[in-house]
Amino acid sequence: MxxxxxxxxxxxxxxxxxxxxxARGAARAxxxxxxxxxxxxxGDLAAPSPDxxxxxxxxxxxxxxxxxxxxxxHPDASxxxxxxxxxxxxxxxxxxxxxxxxxxxxxxxxxxxASGIHRPALAIPVPAFxxxxxxxxxxxxxxxxxxxxxxxxxxxxxxxxLVLGVERPRVALLSNGEEPSKGTPDVVEAHERLAGEAxxxxxxxxxxxxxxxxxxxxxxxxxxxxxxxxxxxxxxGTSATVMGAVRRVATASAxxxxxxxxLRPALREMRDSIDPEAHGGAVLLGLRKPVVVPHGSxxxxxxxxxxxxxxxxxxxxxxxxxxxxxxxxxxxxxRPEASAAPGSVSDRP
Amino acid sequence: MxxxxxxxxxxxxxxxxxxxxxARGAARAxxxxxxxxxxxxxGDLAAPSPDxxxxxxxxxxxxxxxxxxxxxxHPDASxxxxxxxxxxxxxxxxxxxxxxxxxxxxxxxxxxxASGIHRPALAIPVPAFxxxxxxxxxxxxxxxxxxxxxxxxxxxxxxxxLVLGVERPRVALLSNGEEPSKGTPDVVEAHERLAGEAxxxxxxxxxxxxxxxxxxxxxxxxxxxxxxxxxxxxxxGTSATVMGAVRRVATASAxxxxxxxxLRPALREMRDSIDPEAHGGAVLLGLRKPVVVPHGSxxxxxxxxxxxxxxxxxxxxxxxxxxxxxxxxxxxxxRPEASAAPGSVSDRP
Numbered sequence: 001m002x003x004x005x006x007x008x009x010x011x012x013x014x015x016x017x018x019x020x021x022x023a024r025g026a027a028r029a030x031x032x033x034x035x036x037x038x039x040x041x042x043g044d045l046a047a048p049s050p051d052x053x054x055x056x057x058x059x060x061x062x063x064x065x066x067x068x069x070x071x072x073x074h075p076d077a078s079x080x081x082x083x084x085x086x087x088x089x090x091x092x093x094x095x096x097x098x099x100x101x102x103x104x105x106x107x108x109x110x111x112x113x114a115s116g117i118h119r120p121a122l123a124i125p126v127p128a129f130x131x132x133x134x135x136x137x138x139x140x141x142x143x144x145x146x147x148x149x150x151x152x153x154x155x156x157x158x159x160x161x162l163v164l165g166v167e168r169p170r171v172a173l174l175s176n177g178e179e180p181s182k183g184t185p186d187v188v189e190a191h192e193r194l195a196g197e198a199x200x201x202x203x204x205x206x207x208x209x210x211x212x213x214x215x216x217x218x219x220x221x222x223x224x225x226x227x228x229x230x231x232x233x234x235x236x237g238t239s240a241t242v243m244g245a246v247r248r249v250a251t252a253s254a255x256x257x258x259x260x261x262x263l264r265p266a267l268r269e270m271r272d273s274i275d276p277e278a279h280g281g282a283v284l285l286g287l288r289k290p291v292v293v294p295h296g297s298x299x300x301x302x303x304x305x306x307x308x309x310x311x312x313x314x315x316x317x318x319x320x321x322x323x324x325x326x327x328x329x330x331x332x333x334x335r336p337e338a339s340a341a342p343g344s345v346s347d348r349p
Numbered sequence: 350m351x352x353x354x355x356x357x358x359x360x361x362x363x364x365x366x367x368x369x370x371x372a373r374g375a376a377r378a379x380x381x382x383x384x385x386x387x388x389x390x391x392g393d394l395a396a397p398s399p400d401x402x403x404x405x406x407x408x409x410x411x412x413x414x415x416x417x418x419x420x421x422x423h424p425d426a427s428x429x430x431x432x433x434x435x436x437x438x439x440x441x442x443x444x445x446x447x448x449x450x451x452x453x454x455x456x457x458x459x460x461x462x463a464s465g466i467h468r469p470a471l472a473i474p475v476p477a478f479x480x481x482x483x484x485x486x487x488x489x490x491x492x493x494x495x496x497x498x499x500x501x502x503x504x505x506x507x508x509x510x511l512v513l514g515v516e517r518p519r520v521a522l523l524s525n526g527e528e529p530s531k532g533t534p535d536v537v538e539a540h541e542r543l544a545g546e547a548x549x550x551x552x553x554x555x556x557x558x559x560x561x562x563x564x565x566x567x568x569x570x571x572x573x574x575x576x577x578x579x580x581x582x583x584x585x586g587t588s589a590t591v592m593g594a595v596r597r598v599a600t601a602s603a604x605x606x607x608x609x610x611x612l613r614p615a616l617r618e619m620r621d622s623i624d625p626e627a628h629g630g631a632v633l634l635g636l637r638k639p640v641v642v643p644h645g646s647x648x649x650x651x652x653x654x655x656x657x658x659x660x661x662x663x664x665x666x667x668x669x670x671x672x673x674x675x676x677x678x679x680x681x682x683x684r685p686e687a688s689a690a691p692g693s694v695s696d697r698p
Contacts, residue, residue, distance in 0.1 A: 129594045139525055142533045176488055176578035184491045184575050210582030214590040226533050227576055229525035231583050233559030238587035241563040245478045246595055249615035256615045262608030266598035 005036055008310050009091035010303070012041030013078030014062020014098030016296045019045055022097035025303025026052045033308040038085055040078040057081045062099035062296075071106045079103050083110045086289050093290040093310035097303050100293045104140065104284060111287045114319045116332030118148045120286030122225065122293075123156055124232060125164065125279040129270070131216030132279070134160050134169075137225035138232050140284065144224040147331070149173065149190035150198045154325045155285040156220040157202055162316040163283075163309060172208035172218035174227060182207055186224075193331075200329040243271075277302030280309035285322070290314055354385055357659050358440035359652070361390030362427030363411020363447030365645045368394055371446035374652025375401045382657040387434055389427040406430045411448035420455045428452050432459045435638050442639040442659035446652050449642045453489065453633060460636045463668045465681030468493070469635030470501045471574065471642075472508060473581060474628040478619070480565030481628075483509050483518075486574035487581050489633065493573040496680070498522065498539035499547045503674045504634040505569040506551055511665040512632075512658060521557035521567035523576060531556060535573075542680075549678040592620075626651030629658035634671070639663055 010026050012019035019041040026037040030051035039045065043056030057078035064070035071080055079098055083106040085091045094111070096103030108120060123136035136156045141148065153171050160169035173191055175183035180191050187207075194204045208217045210231065223231070246267075250260025281294030281302065290313035294306040326332045359375050361368035368390040375386040379400035388394065392405030406427035413419035420429055428447055432455040434440045443460070445452030457469060472485035485505050490497065502520050509518035522540055524532035529540045536556075543553045557566045559580065572580070595616075599609025630643030630651065639662035643655040675681045 129590060142525065174579060176491065176575050176582075187575075210579040210584075211586040213583055214586050223579075226525050226536075227579055230523060230559045230572075230576055230580055233525075234562055234580050234583045235559075235587045237560040237563050238584045239591050241478060242588050242591040245619055246616070249619050250612055252615060255611050259608040259611030259613075259615075262604050263599060263612065264608075266601060266605045266608075267595070270594055270598050 005034065006311050006314055007036045007038060007091045008093050008095055008307050008314075009038045009040065009082040009085040010095045010307065011079040011082040011098050011103065012039055012045065013057065013060035014102075014296070015298075015303075017299055019097075021299055022303050023048045023052065023054070024300040025097070025298075026307065028300055028304040029307035029311075032304060033311045035307060035311045037307065038082070038091055040082040040085075055081065060098065061102050064102065067099075067101035067105040071102055071109060077102070077106075080106050080110070083107050086291075087111050091289075092314035093292065095292045095294065095303070095306045095310050097294065097298070097306075099296060100282070103291070103293050107284055107287060107291045108140075111289055111291065114286055114288050114323060116323060116326055117155075117286040118151055118333050119144070120284050121148075121152045121155060122282055123159060123285050124282040125276075126214075126232070126235065127276050127279055128214040128216075131214065133213070133216075133218055134164065134220045135174075135228055135232060136220070136222060136285065138228040138282065139225045141225040143226070144186065146186050146189035146193060147333075149186065149222055149224070150193050150329070150331045151286070151326060151333075152222045153190075153194055153199075153202060153204065153220070154329060154331060155322055156222060158318060158322040158325055159283065159285055159313070160220050162318050162321060163312050166219045168203050169219035170203050170205045170217070171220040171222065172205050174213070174221050174223035174231065175207040175209065178207050178209060180206065190222075198329045198331045201325055202329065278305060280305035280307075283309065283313070285318075288319060290318060354383065355660050355663055356385045356387060356440045357442050357444055357656050357663075358387045358389065358431040358434040359444045359656065360428040360431040360447050360452065361388055361394070362406065362409030363451075363645070364647075364652075366648055368446075370648055371652050372397045372401065372403070373649040374446070374647075375656065377649055377653040378656035378660075381653060382660050384656060384660045386656065387431070387440055389431040389434075404430065409447065410451050413451065416448075416450035416454040420451055420458060426451070426455075429455050429459070432456050435640075436460050440638075441663035442641070444641045444643065444652070444655045444659050446643065446647070446655075448645060449631075452640070452642050456633055456636060456640045457489075460638055460640065463635055463637050463672060465672060465675055466504075466635040467497045467500055467682050469633050470497075470504060471631055472505055472634050473631040474513065474625075475563075475581070475584065476625050476628055477563040477565075480563065482562070482565075482567055483513065483569045484523075484577055484581060485569070485571060485634065487577040487631065488574045490574040492575070493535065495535050495538035495542060496682075498535065498571055498573070499542050499678070499680045500635070500675060500682075501571045502539075502543055502548075502551060502553065502569070503678060503680060504671055505571060507667060507671040507674055508632065508634055508662070509569050511667050511670060512661050515568045517552050518568035519552050519554045519566070520569040520571065521554050523562070523570050523572035523580065524556040524558065527556050527558060529555065539571075547678045547680045550674055551678065627654060629654035632658065632662070634667075637668055639667060 012022035027049035061070040121137035122140040284291040361371035376398035410419040470486035471489040633640040
């Protein structure tokens with residue numbers, strides 16, 4: 001790993017906790033990860049560290065209901081300026097501390113796709129209790145072809161290995177059954193390809209079902225962005241609903257209350273163990289440079305982790321090594337095709 | 350509701366708890382729901398009630414790895430004989446107390462699709478904590494067209510109203526965002542149709558996200574069988590994982606153990622409140638007669654509930670009233686098409 005100082009562009013416009021919180025995260029990342037930060041946001045932000053350069057960009061398009069239009073209409077917006085710094089090689093990666101929709105739209109627009117990539121995919125580390133895994137795509141593409149699923153598999157595996165530190169990531173396709181014949185025609189075809197030449201160099205373990213998603217059968221789970229978005233949100237919703245039900249029974253009676261009080265520290269520890277801030281948030285894979293999109297609610301710690309993730313992806317040459325893996329599997333895009341349409345970018349998963 | 354005695358055909362071959370347990374469920378249903386039961390299974394079964402007629406059908410294909418082939422090859426199999434009784438109008442509905450795969454294959458094969466239906470869909474009542482809802486399709490069709498999603502909406506609404514007793518069921522499409530523009534092209538088109546003429550008579554409330562699926566936004570949630578199967582299993586898996594984690598923290602320390610002991614009765618009550626046996630299991634909608642597929646693990650109570658569901662669907666003329674609703678929305682299949690291919694039937698969701 002290179003020790004050269006690396007610059008990450010960070011958009012502070014529109015973060016739930018405010019730009020000053022993002023700035024604190026940037027300062028923390030500078031110290032923890034040895035990076036420099038270009039911070040785009042309101043100019044009143046005092047630079048919180050000599051390694052953080054604040055660039056005046058008071059216009060935020062974080063709340064715009066039409067991110068694609070807003071990105072086109074406002075080149076001065078903080079997120080567009082941050083993306084532009086990456087596109088022009090003034091920074092090695094992007095962290096959006098603001099709203100996800102505009103960040104994805106701007107990045108897909110202005111940071112070129114990496115060579116040989118069909119479409120970028122949004123990947124999110126799911127902080128499951130005992131078996132965290134990377135899920136992609138979770139919303140960048142609602143409709144995908146088998147060759148795109150194959151690329152997602154390689155992109156996710158490279159990310160899990162180089163950035164998340166999983167030694168030989170087990171890669172699976174999300175399907176409605178474990179047998180290779182299960183799934184939509186596209187999933188079945190992707191399975192065939194990944195079990196064949198396209199899976200070269202990949203630790204492809206076949207299909208995984210929704211039931212065992214959290215049970216640790218795979219480190220990287222691949223699907224189209226529609227299914228991935230639904231699966232991710234169903235996990236979040238179910239988890240919140242079950243925890244809410246446990247909380248309710250623990251306050252419904254005197255006996256329950258006593259039990260709840262005794263259990264509270266352990267339950268809090270359990271909740272902390274699945275803290276998504278520790279993982280830095282979602283990442284858009286398949287562009288020339290890493291783009292990390294922490295959740296809008298993240299505080300200093302989450303922002304710092306996101307910057308660390310972007311720096312690690314850049315230092316490990318994620319893009320180049322993903323290209324090598326795709327090439328080994330004969331899974332690079334061969335003919336030129338229409339450029340990725342930001343119109344299909346979905347909101348924050 | 351007619352008080353005429355109604356006959357339900359029940360397959361006892363291959364139930365996890367054995368044919369005798371299914372027979373007890375049949376006797377219970379005869380009493381509770383005023384039905385007669387044709388019970389297909391091993392002839393050694395003593396008829397447990399004068400209203401239960403045991404028909405000797407010792408061959409079970411419940412464990413056959415290729416249900417479609419097995420159904421074709423073994424007309425004497427218990428499930429095929431039970432289906433045949435329904436197809437020949439000797440029974441008004443089917444309950445499969447055995448394995449789901451063969452039941453679906455045999456039913457789709459031999460019980461005709463209801464007039465004007467594109468494809469049958471598998472619907473399951475999800476026993477969410479405070480807001481149960483009906484989810485369909487959960488696995489009968491991995492690939493669907495917009496006009497099929499429209500039919501699923503009407504089929505699910507009629508079932509929720511007539512059989513589950515929901516007064517004016519709110520029907521939603523499962524998607525990756527609430528806006529009408531969100532989803533695959535097929536989901537977007539189905540949304541347009543349901544918001545227009547095809548939604549006539551329907552209480553269509555738009556899209557629902559995975560996050561709010563369990564939060565009570567809809568009584569009937571419609572999607573393709575791939576997405577529905579993944580969503581259902583992710584719910585089950587997440588719920589089990591979270592409850593397992595709670596159990597673990599409640600046994601990891603003396604303090605936790607004490608708390609867990611105090612909470613145990615309330616947690617058990619919570620678990621019982623989401624008992625799937627109470628709801629009778631999944632149902633295959635869109636055939637001429639109701640087909641109910643309780644989970645293989647169901648006991649007497651679940652089997653009896655399933656028989657009750659089939660009887661209610663028959664008495665309420667679910668098929669006829671679904672047809673009327675589809676007709677009002679101009680959503681009936683117009684041209685003849687290839688018959689539903691049982692080859693695409695998936696296993697138990």
